[in-house]
Amino acid sequence: MVALIAAAVIATWALRSQASYFYVPSEIVADPPGAGRSVRLGGMVENNSIVTQGDGVTIEFIVGDGKARVPVRFSGIVPDLFVEGSGVVAEGRMQANGTFYADKLLAKHDENYMPRELDSMTAAERDAAVAATTE
Known part of the structure; x- marks a missing residue:
């Protein structure tokens, strides 16, 4: 029983240090993480x-949620879907100066997303292309 409790405590401690909490701008402005x-x-x-x-790989941008805005700085290759809006x-990690220094960016898209390759096709051509890839 003692070994089982010890294993649970060790696992919880290890996961706590690996956990990455999710914030929206209004939450991070109201109560910044440590x-x-x-x-x-x-x-x-x-x-x-x-x-x-000027270095060509560092970008700065603003992330907002309609209630608050957070400046973000990222160095690296941005995802193809990363665009304004x-x-x-x-x-x-959040810095003391109020800027969020990002190590990784994940771009999101909605259900209306269309890859560039399919954007110039007609609706019938797109449907045929999608059907061909799912068969």
Whole structure:
């Protein structure tokens, strides 16, 4: 019984250090996570907010939820679906200056998303292409 309880305590402690909590901008502004704590920030990339820095791989943008805005800084390759006005989940840490430093970006799309390759096709051609890939 003691070994089972000890294993549960160790597993809980290990998972606690690996957990990544999810916040929306209004939550992260109202009650910021502790410095250095790994969290996820989700919201919409505000229009006209993406700025590429001189090094070509660092971008800064604003994530909002209609109630609050959080500046985000990311260095790396952005996902193809990452555009202004779209949903994003950024994994990283909040800094003391109020900027969220992201280690990873996950772009989200809605059910109306259409890959660029299919965008120029007619509806009938798209349906035929989708049907061919599912057979």
